[in-house]
Amino acid sequence: MVVTSNGKYEWAKEMKEFDETKAGVKGLVDAGISKIPQFFVHPPESLATPSKTTKNVQLELPTIDFEGVQTGGARRKEVVEEIRKAAGIWGFFRIVNHGVPLHIMDAMLEAVKRFHEQPVEEKKLLYSADSSQRVKFNSNGPLREYDSACWRDILTCVFHDDQLDPEAIPLTCRKEVQEYVKCMIQMREIMAELLSEALGLSSDHLSSIECMKSEALACLYYPICPEPEKTLGTDKHSDTTFLTLLMQDTIGGLQILHDDQWVDVPPVRGALIANIGDLMQIISNDKFISVEHRVLAQPVGPRISVACFFTPSLRAGAKPFAPIKEILSVENPALYREFLFREYCQYYKTKGQDVTSALPHFRIERILP
Template sequence: MATSALSAMYDRMKEVQEFDQSKAGVKGLSDSGVSTIPRIFIHPPESLSGLRNPSSSSIQIPLIDLSHADSNPHPPEIVEQIRDAAKTWGFFQVINHGIPVSALDQTISAIKSFHEQPKEAKSKFYSREEMSGVMYTSNNDLYRSRAASWHDTLQVWFAGPASASAEEIPEICRNEVVEWNEHVKNAADKVMELLALGLGLDAGKFRELSFSGERVMVAHIYPYCPQPDLTLGITAHTDPGIITVLLQNEIQGLQVKHGDEWVDVKPVPGGLIVNIGDFLQIVSNGEYKSVQHRVLANGCKQPRISVVTFFNLSKWRESDRYGPLPELLTPQKPAIYRDFSKQEFLENFYSKGLDSKSLIEKIKL
């Protein structure tokens, strides 16, 4: 039995390496007209359970209009909506966030254009150096996960030690990506002010703590998959950072775990999706919740495009440790998490495939 298991593992690794070395990604597989997916993409039954049977109810993640969010003082009803969504859903969709619809459309179009180039044009950016400024790859966690997922990614670090220069960004989408970085930071700063107020903190507290100081964009394509019931676009996971801002085209696929149900997230024209990361759950002492989400493999002939920006802390404390914010702790609400270090945070993320709340579980008191 042991020999058989080792043989199966060896075969899988051989397939993984061949797929990786091809630099063609799943877009290349899809374009080649394959009718069956390679076995490295087939997920175990427990990952696929209930995949095509999400909640039959009509519930949706909260939709919040930010039209008057810049008023001074901030409208209390918007603060309350943001707070409640972050506490009960961990996900919400915002409209009238200040980014022109033309910029949303141009960003999606530019990312689609990058991914639809011939392999030869994209392969020069192909890499597995996750902390490099620009990286094109398929499955960041390909060598760490149990099964590969049906998507390719263009990753660009905007701020932080791995920050890319404009010249490093592929020319076909360079202007749009550089412009998107400014737009999405402004929108995220607005949301983070409201989230801080929702905790009873000063509006500028998250900016003071550098919560949008380190940013990375991962721009995915989910090409047509001939066997979408056997794989996933992205496996169920929670995000590790502060908040995540998602721009997507009209092709549906994102699902959010709410209670015991998987809820389909319907794209709203002009909308951005925001979700809470594990780090923010910890520093808010559990007031805000990071929530599992996943993406279904795309059974549509048209590709699904999503542009995800992760916002992370850039300035760690001198002690190099973080935990629940002291301002939020009282005798009635003591800390429910211990402090953790930057090294612990990074090692937890890069040592394995995508998962859910693993750091939170490790540091829970």
């Protein structure tokens, strides 16, 4: 801990010293630390579990089998109904038989591990906190002074309108990232159809408004933590996306907040986890829900996961979003105002850890008669 002569903790100095190493959290672990730096320590209220929590509760997430969904007919209707219920009640669901080859999933997880475990000299070339940089490596440092950092490193690759110069992707994982993103784009198209139908819309509705035409691939590395009870791998939040598809390795840690309980979402080999983002909750007018979730720091590891966040195309991002008119009525009026995608993201960022969701800020206040 960096302190002044009068004993005051110097958050900014300690954070700056860590940042200048460009080695990430893994660099701390490699240095053999036994105590985590102070700026990684989360306040007790962030680490505490809600009063109803039962230790080691495992949530039975809805598992949706996509086998036969492309053939249409009764099978497709069955899957659409399962998605409608899961997205409206849980906000999270597991997908099996989704068509993404297991060898591509395994190769992607191995490539993420390989990137993060290469020499610091190689990784530091990409180290940046610049949000405009489409390929970057960093450690999820806090946005504001005295917010807490999370115990993870991250390689981010942003595809605008499904495009990213392959040369910008690190060579150590370039082939795997390209193959995996192709699969995610195919999954996106299927999910867009099924979610549209689950809202009672034509199957091409979500694709036509290009709300999920861009992807941000987060390649996450959660190193072993010497004091996991003091920090978090990822703080409580809901996603500022329309949809997220997550792949986990065999080490758990993901939890979702359900009925005021933190419950584990155990990994299942070969499965993907879909979760509804804030923006999908808004345009669905609360027919689908975005759920807060977090990742625990752990005394084992590393944990590897890959999250694919779906956001609007550049064209759609310049236009306002609002609840879809086709699902509104006198009995079901719009619950949210119009907003621009960048406006939503900016509000979320400026509030830092003071807000876990920006949904209330965009909700229309209605005066009851």
